Amino acid sequence: MATNAMTKSNLIDIGANLTHKSFRQNLSQVLERAGKAQVSDIIITGTSLSGSREASRLTVKYNQEQQLVRLYSTVGIHPHDATRHSAYNYREQLVDIVQNNKTVVALGECGLDYDRNFSTHDDQKRVFDTQLQLACDYNLPLFMHERSASTDMLSMLANYSQHKNFRGVIHCFTHGSLDILQKYLALNLYIGITGWVCDERRGKDLAKLVPHIPLDRLLIETDAPFLLPRNLPKPWPHENEPSCLPYVVKKLAECYSVSTDEIAQRSTENAKKLFNI
Ligand SMILES: [Zn+2]
Numbered sequence: 001m002a003t004n005a006m007t008k009s010n011l012i013d014i015g016a017n018l019t020h021k022s023f024r025q026n027l028s029q030v031l032e033r034a035g036k037a038q039v040s041d042i043i044i045t046g047t048s049l050s051g052s053r054e055a056s057r058l059t060v061k062y063n064q065e066q067q068l069v070r071l072y073s074t075v076g077i078h079p080h081d082a083t084r085h086s087a088y089n090y091r092e093q094l095v096d097i098v099q100n101n102k103t104v105v106a107l108g109e110c111g112l113d114y115d116r117n118f119s120t121h122d123d124q125k126r127v128f129d130t131q132l133q134l135a136c137d138y139n140l141p142l143f144m145h146e147r148s149a150s151t152d153m154l155s156m157l158a159n160y161s162q163h164k165n166f167r168g169v170i171h172c173f174t175h176g177s178l179d180i181l182q183k184y185l186a187l188n189l190y191i192g193i194t195g196w197v198c199d200e201r202r203g204k205d206l207a208k209l210v211p212h213i214p215l216d217r218l219l220i221e222t223d224a225p226f227l228l229p230r231n232l233p234k235p236w237p238h239e240n241e242p243s244c245l246p247y248v249v250k251k252l253a254e255c256y257s258v259s260t261d262e263i264a265q266r267s268t269e270n271a272k273k274l275f276n277i
Contacts, residue, residue, distance in 0.1 A: 006246060007264035010040035012271035013242040014192055015109075015143070015171050015221035018044045018071075019054045022225045022239055027062065034242035035068025038264070041277060042071055042242050045143070045223075047078035047109050049085065049093050059103035069242075072277060073101070074143045076108040082127040083119035091130050098138055105275040107135035108143030109171065112156075115147035125152065132160045135168070141274050142168030144189075150180045154187075161187045169274060172196070172223050174206060181209055185217060190274055192219045195229030195240065198251045203230075210255040215266045219274070220248050 013034070023030055034042065044059060046052030055073035063071050075097045077085050098104055110131040112124050119127075135142045146153045160166045170184050171192035184191065191213045197203045228240040229247040236244075246260070249267075253260040271277070 007038055007249060007260045009038070009261055009264040010268060011038050011220065011245050011249065011264055012041040012043075012268050012277075013039055013222050013224075013245050014043050014169065014219045014271050014275070015045050015194070016042050016224045016242050017047070017226070018042070018058060018224070019046075019051050020225050023241075027058070028066065030241045030243070031062060031066055031069045033238075035066075037243040037246055039069060039242045039245050041271070042069055043105060043143075043275065044071060044073045045109050046074045046076055048081045049077065049088070049090060049097070052076060052094075052097050056097060056101040056103060059101075063103070070277070072103050072105040072275065074106040074108050075101070075104050076110040076131055076143065077127050078109050079111050079113040079124040079128065079145060080116065080118040082123040086123045086127060090127065091134070094131070094134060095138075098134070098140070105140070105277060106143040106168070107131050107138070107140045108168070109145050110142065111145035112149035112153050113145060113147040114149040114152075121152070125156065129156060132156065136160060136163045136165045139165045144168055144170050145172065146170060147175070150176060150183075154183055157187055167274060169219050171221060172227075176209075178209060178212060181212060185213070190217050190219050190270060192221045193248065193252060194221050194223045195227045195244065195248050197255065198229035198231040198247060200230065207251070207255050210252060215256070215262070216270060218252070218263070218267050219270055220245060220252065220263070220267045222248065
């Protein structure tokens with residue numbers, strides 16, 4: 001399968017939505033293909049209370065069933081889900097999941113999304129602020145999402161950036177400018193790049209920005225099942241899944257003019273350091 005994009009070193013997919021219904025029937029095979037494509041670790045994204053519980057459950061189940069890929073999870077409420085959760089005692093429930101699951105490695109997916117506006121801005125800010133506090137209180141890195149909301153995002157992050165436990169990644173960095181990228185980097189944040197960068201038309205601007213991300217801040221992710229890398233050999237028989245990660249690496253190697261091994265090694269080192277895995 002992924003032979004022409006293989007690297008010698010292993011890869012860590014820092015964001016895969018393996019709780020998504022498209023993986024319900026075939027997760028064992030998905031993990032087997034990931035292992036064969038050099039993916040050694042996957043962090044399953046939690047985007048709601050029930051989704052975060054499910055992400056943790058999957059890590060336990062599949063870490064017992066197979067040894068090819070180590071699974072971890074995040075615990076958080078996505079900005080799209082902020083309004084839906086604001087009536088609940090979501091803070092206590094997030095704490096409960098964090099405290100009772102050993103495979104939790106980050107707080108998130110959390111952040112602000114003013115593009116789709118599925119939740120009001122006030123609800124998004126309130127729910128995000130709670131998660132910023134929790135990440136600092138429980139000494140966890142943040143797994144963050146931002147769309148068309150960089151001004152509010154940066155001002156909220158500034159309130160926490162001096163905290164000794166503050167650290168995290170802006171996942172799926174896609175549409176931001178060089179100025180915004182540099183502001184996130186100035187907060188010592190990592191930047192997550194998905195298969196969006198592989199799209200020869202839509203990903204062109206991102207491909208130009210990528211070399212401005214220092215290699216010690218770069219993380220890689222599939223955001224599976226979304227964002228199928230467009231440089232995959234065709235026809236590709238599956239949806240986007242962690243085994244597609246070598247194609248993100250391949251494109252990044254082209255953007256930086258370095259070897260795929262260098263991208264693999266550096267991003268793996270960074271993921272281990274940030275998520276303490
Ligand atoms: Zn996201």
